[in-house]
Amino acid sequence: MEQDAEGKHTITQNGTTFSLTIRNAAKEDEAKFTINLRNKSGSASCSAMVIVGIMEWRTVQWKQVPMITTLKNFKVSNEEVRELLFLLLGPIGAGKSSIINTIKGIFEGHQFIDCLAASDSTGKSFTTKYQKFSIGTLPFALYDMMGLEKDQKNGEPEGVHSDHIISALKGHISDNYEFKPKVPMYEDSKYYIRDPTLNDKIHCLVSVIAADRVTLMDDKVIQKIKTIRAEASKLGDQPTQLVFMTRVDTACTLTQEDLTKTYQSKKIKEKMEECSTKLGVPMNCIFPLKNYHEENKMNEKLNCLVLEAFTQAVYSANVYVKRFSCKEKHAE
Numbered sequence: 183m184e185q186d187a188e189g190k191h192t193i194t195q196n197g198t199t200f201s202l203t204i205r206n207a208a209k210e211d212e213a214k215f216t217i218n219l220r221n222k223s224g225s226a227s228c229s230a231m232v233i234v235g236i237m238e239w240r241t242v243q244w245k246q247v248p249m250i251t252t253l254k255n256f257k258v259s260n261e262e263v264r265e266l267l268f269l270l271l272g273p274i275g276a277g278k279s280s281i282i283n284t285i286k287g288i289f290e291g292h293q294f295i296d297c298l299a300a301s302d303s304t305g306k307s308f309t310t311k312y313q314k315f316s317i318g319t320l321p322f323a324l325y326d327m328m329g330l331e332k333d334q335k336n337g338e339p340e341g342v343h344s345d346h347i348i349s350a351l352k353g354h355i356s357d358n359y360e361f362k363p364k365v366p367m368y369e370d371s372k373y374y375i376r377d378p379t380l381n382d383k384i385h386c387l388v389s390v391i392a393a394d395r396v397t398l399m400d401d402k403v404i405q406k407i408k409t410i411r412a413e414a415s416k417l418g419d420q421p422t423q424l425v426f427m428t429r430v431d432t433a434c435t436l437t438q439e440d441l442t443k444t445y446q447s448k449k450i451k452e453k454m455e456e457c458s459t460k461l462g463v464p465m466n467c468i469f470p471l472k473n474y475h476e477e478n479k480m481n482e483k484l485n486c487l488v489l490e491a492f493t494q495a496v497y498s499a500n501v502y503v504k505r506f507s508c509k510e511k512h513a514e
C-alpha cells in the first residue's frame with residue numbers, strides 16, 4: 183500500500199490489479215488519472231477520467247411501464263375539461279419541439295418526428311406556428327411555439343412577442359396560428375378566440391431551458407421569460423408553471439454515459455441551481471431531461487427521465503383545472 187503525505191490518495195495492489203482510492207472525494211478531485219508501469223520488458227500506461235458524483239437527491243423509478251400505465255389511466259379531475267393543455271416556452275433551439283416528439287414517441291412506442299425539430303445553427307426559430315399536438319387518445323395536448331429571441335435586433339423586433347404568449351395563455355389563440363413577430367395579433371383574425379373557455383386556456387406553462395446554455399443565455403431572453411412568468415402569475419386564474427431543463431447529455435459527461443446518474447450529477451445540480459436563480463423558479467419545479475435527437479432506438483432510461491417530468495406537469499395542470507370543477511366549487 184502506498185499513500186501520499188495527506189492520506190488523500192492510497193494505491194493498493196492485489197496481484198496484477200492496482201486500485202487508487204481518493205478519500206473524501208470532492209469536485210476538485212475530478213481529473214484524468216494515469217498509471218505508468220515499467221519493467222525490463224518495457225513500459226505501459228493506462229488512464230481513467232474520474233468524475234465525482236454526489237448522493238442522489240431525487241429518486242426516479244427507472245421503469246417505464248408503471249409510469250406509462252399511470253398516465254394512460256389518468257383521469258382529469260374536472261369533467262368539463264377534455265384535455266390538459268401545456269404550452270412550451272423558451273429560447274430558440276432549447277428543445278421545445280423535440281420534447282413533443284419525445285413524449286409522443288414514448289406513448290406510441292416508436293420515435294416520432296411529426297413536430298419538426300431543427301438543427302440549431304440558423305439562429306432563427308425553426309417553429310413558426312402555434313401548433314397543438316395531442317398524444318394519442320390521452321387527455322393531454324402540448325402546444326409548440328416559436329422560440330424567444332432578444333427583442334431588438336438591428337432595431338427590429340425578433341422572435342415571438344410576449345403579448346402573443348400572454349394571449350395564448352388566456353386561450354385567445356387557436357391552433358395553427360402563424361407567428362409574425364412584427365405584427366400584433368388582431369382580434370378580428372380567424373385565429374383569435376374572443377371568449378375562451380377552460381378548454382382553450384393553457385393549464386400549465388412549461389419553460390424549456392437547455393442545460394448546456396443556461397450560463398450563456400442572453401440577459402434579454404431571460405428577462406423576457408421572467409416577464410412572461412410574472413405576467414402569467416398575475417392572471418386571475420394563473421396556470422401552474424414548471425421548467426424542463428433539456429440537453430442534460432451535452433452538459434454533463436457522467437449523465438451522457440448513464441442517464442440514471444442525472445440526479446447524482448453535481449454538474450446537473452449546478453445547472454438547475456443556475457436556472458433556479460436566473461429565472462426565479464424553485465428547484466422542485468425544475469426537471470432535467472434528454473430528448474431523442476440522434477438515436478434511432480427507444481431508450482428506457484431516457485423515457486423515464488422525460489416521464490418523470492411530464493407526470494409532474496400533468497399533476498400540476500390537473501391541480502389547476504380541479505379548481506374550476508363543479509364538485510370543488512360546491513365544496514367551497
Ligand SMILES: Nc1nc2c(ncn2[C@@H]2O[C@H](COP(=O)(O)OP(=O)(O)OP(=O)(O)O)[C@@H](O)[C@H]2O)c(=O)[nH]1
Pocket residue numbers: 272273274275276277278279280281298299300301302306307308309310327328329330428429430431432471472473474475476
Ligand atoms: N443532445 C441533445 N440535443 C437535443 C436535445 N433536445 C433537442 N436537441 C437538439 O437541439 C436542436 C434544437 O431542438 P428543437 O427541438 O428544434 O428546439 P426548439 O426549441 O423547438 O427550437 P425553435 O423551434 O427553433 O425555437 C435540435 O438539433 C435537436 O436535435 C437533447 O436533449 N439533447
Ligand SMILES: [Mg+2]
Pocket residue numbers: 278279280298299300308309326327
Ligand atoms: Mg421548435
